[in-house]
Amino acid sequence: MTEEQMVEYITAHGGEIYIVGGWIRDKLAGKMPKDKDYVLCKMREIDFCMLFPDAKKVGRAFPVYLLEVDGKKCEIAFARRELKHGHGYKGFTVSYNEDIAIEDDLFRRDSRMNSIAFKLPEKIIIDPFSGGEDIKNKIICATSIHFQEDPVRALRAARQAAEFDFTIEEATVKQMKECGAELRGEPAERIMNELSRALSAQTPSVFFRYLKKAALLDIVFPEIAALAGQTQPCFYHPEGDSFEHTMLILDTVAASTDDAAVRFAALCHDLGKGLTPQNMLPHHYGHEKSGIIALDRWHKRMTLPSHWYYGASFTIREHMRAARLVKFGKIVDLLIAIEKNPLGADGFCTIISADNKMLPAYLKNIHLILELFHSIDMEKRPAFLKGKQIGEWLREQRVDVLASYIKNMNI
CATH class of the missing domain: 1.10.110.30 (Hydrophobic Seed Protein)
Structure with a gap:
């Protein structure tokens, strides 16, 4: 069914149909509008169901239906009023009937820029609270x-x-x-x-x-709030306390990647600084360990996606030592761990680069070094090696490969 057909059926039976929400907001902001949500006025639910027998009801507290319009599943909600009587988002009494006007429905919405409707088929903007002006002025009211x-x-x-x-x-x-x-x-x-x-x-x-x-x-996020006021050595962190540093790194990483897991790991990389005792400030010795404690508290309170959790925990543990390693064996171990961690080499290196304003040479060349590791011919291992010995032999080969590479590159 096309939108034009849907609108024609509704208006022919005395109803009014409006596009609401993000679609009209984005259109007024000059952005590409996405999915459409509709609000229906002046129509009984029983009449709507007779007109659109294929519509699927998904709302419980009030009628919301899914209907395929122009090849997409769209929400059509009946205009409603809400009366608060309890706590939280469920503490409402909802009323809906054919006498509720679109202005009543818009009045219960959160912000003025989201309280705009677009009437069909006339294509008239209904903006009783001047949300269009808020969009123009880039303000949320x-x-x-x-x-x-x-x-x-x-x-x-x-x-x-x-x-x-x-x-x-x-x-x-x-x-x-x-x-x-x-x-x-x-x-x-x-x-x-x-x-x-x-x-x-x-x-x-x-x-x-x-x-x-x-x-x-x-x-909501006490682990992040705890970073405020946690001072740091000014020489290394002229931006300010641990909260300011974390916000800086978060935005720097966000400018380089859209990956939410990497951004979350950047947000959490210094989480342990929120647990540093006041008498230790401005230093944060051992915050890579206390950071895991803070992350676990967060995870217990609000179950995090597994790749977020493991990516963040890896970053918390390793972000300090990544820029300091000099022994080839430890570098090899870290490179292999980086490759296996949920963020991948690029995600982890993006955070380290933002945090240190540079990457150590072995991380700058991580993909090439890992390729060299993978090119080691396992068929050349001594035949008498068994089990754990094979892994030890492979690690020795990787150390030799890394040492040779760094020597040849004069790193």
Whole structure:
């Protein structure tokens, strides 16, 4: 079914259909719009089901249907009002009927830039809260006091600021602060969703900075919040404390890779500095060990994707020694471990380069060195070697290969 046909069926039976959400927001921002979501007004659910018998109901608290439009599965939601009566995102009473206008539905939404509708077939923009002006001015403003009724909206505002390079108005930051108490009880899956999307943003540090400004960082991501105020030696870290350093490395890595696992590892590389005792500052001896403790706490509280967890733990353990190794045997062991870690050689080296502002020679040439390792002819190993001895022989060969390569390259 085409969109034109769907609209014709609905309007012929007295209904009104609107495109809402990210599609109209992106269109007004001059970006390529993505998936369309629709809101339906002035139609009973029973009549909709008679018109579109193939539509699949997916909403529980209120009617949301999936319908194939122009070859894509699209959401069609009935316009609704919400009344807060409990805690969290489930603490709502929802009302929907054919008398609810599109303006009522837009009023319950989070920010003014997301409270815009596009009426079909007339192609009229319905913007009762001046969200178009917010998009033009690159600012995020809460639509109403309803913003703080779903606490995860605070995370969404911070994430969208990072995604779109927008600022958040001060009054909305104050509403974000009001979400703190309820955020403590939110499902980890909702927090994880916002974190994942924030790490994919153009400038992910903006997400964490706004949460810090709204006094939410220590509630949602206490391991990152603990980095604030943890001083570092100025000679090595003129950018400031451990939080500032982490944000700098995160954005530097984000500029080089879209891989969320690598970005997460960059975020976590100095996690142990948040556990450094005050009497040890500005030094952080052993933070590569305490960092694993902090990461494990995070993982226990909010189950992380396995490749995120193992990539971050590898980076925490190895990021300090990677730039300091000189013994060929230890370098060989690390190179093999780097190749096997979930981030891959490029991901790990991207973090080390950002953190140290350079790479040691063996990491600059890691792919070539690994190729030389793989070219070692196992058929030439002595026939009497068994089991563990074969691995020891192979390591010796790799050490010889590395030594020869470095000598020939005058590294």
